[in-house]
Amino acid sequence: MKFVKSLICLGIFALCFGAPSKKVEASQLSFGSTGEQVIHTQTLLREMGYFNTQPTGYYGPITENAVKRFQQDLNIEPLGIIGPQTTKKLKEIELMARVVHGEARGESYEGQVAVAAVILNRLQSKEFPQTVSGVIFERNAFTAVNDGQYYYIPDSSAYQAARDALLGWDPSGGALYYYNPRLATDKWIFSRQVIKQIGNHKFAI
Template sequence: MKSVKRVMAAVAFVLCLGIVETEVKASQLSKGSVGQEVEYVQSVLKKLGYFHLDPTGYYGPITTEAVKQFQKDFNIEMVGVVGPETTNMLYNVTMMAHIVNGEARGESYKGQVAVAAVILNRVESNEFPNTISNVVFQKNAFTAVNDGQYKLEPDTSAYQAVKDAFLGWDPTYGSLYYYNPDLVTDHWIFTRQVTNEIGNHHFAY
């Protein structure tokens, strides 16, 4: 089994280059663990609103409680330990935050949540791949992946938008598509039923 350090480095590498990764395996991080991998987890948890200090790299009681709250909200057993399932979810959340940042940076917060919701709606639809990574990296699915904006570092707002989408907020009412009508090059999208207009984006089935 890979060490956590190698896994976290691989995650960063994957996110940077936009390589498809369907599963991240890691050994456990728990109370008493120290190092860059702990600091990485704390930094993500902080952006999500679970960890309220600057990352320390030490896995103590505060980190344990933050992990438990993350696990509760993302339907993972609340054990306070970062194992493979929690690592994979942190990876998925980070991946979605990169898409939200690249696709909806400058949009309202509601518009950012809407983009995150579309990703989750696609995962649930039989018209799209059934994992977040495969939805995100499906060929030509997201402009941000194609033009490199995916590589930009997401801000806290992007992470919070992903969290709210996971918690059930869907301003798109189940939409599978979104587009800026002023920038459309493929007019096929106009055949889809529009469910909502948020900022510069139309959302549609």
């Protein structure tokens, strides 16, 4: 009889509170999480302007609200939970920020966004790999990867430029390539049609 009552109580609990959300079960980070991964996430959000305090390593209400604002901007359901989709976007922004910092630090903010946009334009082209990491690490695709500047720590400007490109800003006008004519050594790049120049970079298709 006690066993039956227990089953009834469990059934009432399930009806009132519902089964655990699959999105929550699949999440990597959520309210109450702690550790290095939380610190890393908070750092990324801070560089982009969503997390306005020092990283703490604790996933509390400030982090949750920052994640929600990031998700709203990127058209992800704003649950405040870092699941696969949010993790993917954060990773893409981090990868792109490293390219922007390595290739375009010292350029105007518009020029930095344009470099990030070229990565995304390549992603939409059948001529290039179909993932952000694939585009970035394609052989000889970016000088910063070849010479190691990709591995420098990006500044806030680079992170924000990557985010703004993901949000749809493309100052390059749809370019698939860019180069500094004073520094370019591969003559092939001069054969591409230039559609815009921003700072020291010419953008081409």
